[in-house]
Amino acid sequence: MDAYIKVKNALAKDNDKLAASGGKELVNAIQNFNKSALTPEQAKTYADIEEDAKEHAEHISTNAGNLKHQREHFETLSQDVYQLVKTFGTSQPLYYDHCPMYNKNKGGYWVSESKAIQNPYLGKSMPTCGVVKEELK
Numbered sequence: 001m002d003a004y005i006k007v008k009n010a011l012a013k014d015n016d017k018l019a020a021s022g023g024k025e026l027v028n029a030i031q032n033f034n035k036s037a038l039t040p041e042q043a044k045t046y047a048d049i050e051e052d053a054k055e056h057a058e059h060i061s062t063n064a065g066n067l068k069h070q071r072e073h074f075e076t077l078s079q080d081v082y083q084l085v086k087t088f089g090t091s092q093p094l095y096y097d098h099c100p101m102y103n104k105n106k107g108g109y110w111v112s113e114s115k116a117i118q119n120p121y122l123g124k125s126m127p128t129c130g131v132v133k134e135e136l137k
Contacts, residue, residue, distance in 0.1 A: 001081075001085075001090070001092075001094075001111075001113075002025075002029075003022050003023075003025035003026035003028075003029050003057075004022070004026055004077070004081050004111065005112075005113050006018070006021070006022030006025065007019050007022035007023055007026060007057075007060055007070075007074060007077075007120075008074070008078075008110055008111070008112065008118070008120045009118065009120075010022055011067070011070060011071060011074055011120035011121070011123060012118040012119055012120045012123055012127065013123065013124065014067060014123040014124050016063070016064045016065055016066065016067045016070060017064045019060055019064070019067075019070050019074075020060060020061050020062070020063065020064035020070070021061075022060070022061075023057045023058065023059070023060030023061030023062075023070075024057075024061040026053075026057040026060075026061075026077075027054055027057045027058055027061055030050060030053055030054045030057065031054070033046070033050075041087070042087055042088060045083060045084070045087040046084070046087075049080045049083055049084060052076070052080055053077055053080040053081070053084075056073040056074070056076050056077035056080070057073075057077060059073040060073050060074060060077070067123070071102075071108075071120065071121055074110070074120060074121075075102075075103070075108045075109075075110075075121070078108070078109055078110040078111060079109065081111050082096060082109065082111055082136075085111060085136050086136070089137065090136055090137065092113065093113070093115075093135065093136075093137075094111055094112065094113060094135075094136040095111070095112045095113075095114070095115055095132045095134070095135055095136065096109060096110075096111055096112075096132070096133050096134040096135075096136055097109065097110050097111075097112050097117060097119075097130050097131065097132055097133060098130055098131055098133045099119050099121050099122060099129050099130040100129075100130075101122065101126065101129055102121035102122065103121075108121045109133070111136070115132060116128075117129070117130040117131070117132070
């Protein structure tokens with residue numbers, strides 16, 4: 001979660017280089033995740049998400065200088081992270097947020113460590129656009 005949150009916060013500040021760094025950390029976290037203690041249900045969910053999440057984190061990590069592309073991959077990555085949190089639970093309060101204006105008003109979701117909206121899709125142009133849809137426990 002720490003690497004994902006780093007990416008989210010970097011995108012919220014329009015910081016493509018920090019987002020790329022967080023993406024690289026996330027790739028490493030996914031590759032080094034210890035699956036041995038997972039229940040069969042958790043292992044299946046993780047297996048279904050692992051490669052997709054890694055691919056999106058890699059795109060974020062290799063696209064410093066292209067916030068738009070990083071945000072496109074962050075959108076799908078956020079769905080993967082949401083599924084992981086729903087499956088594994090969380091030791092910290094997390095929030096599932098939604099921005100209705102992202103992607104020509106199609107909207108986008110993300111997971112946040114803060115109840116205060118810090119929009120990773122619109123960044124500094126509309127930093128507080130969005131609402132908390134769900135508190136994750």
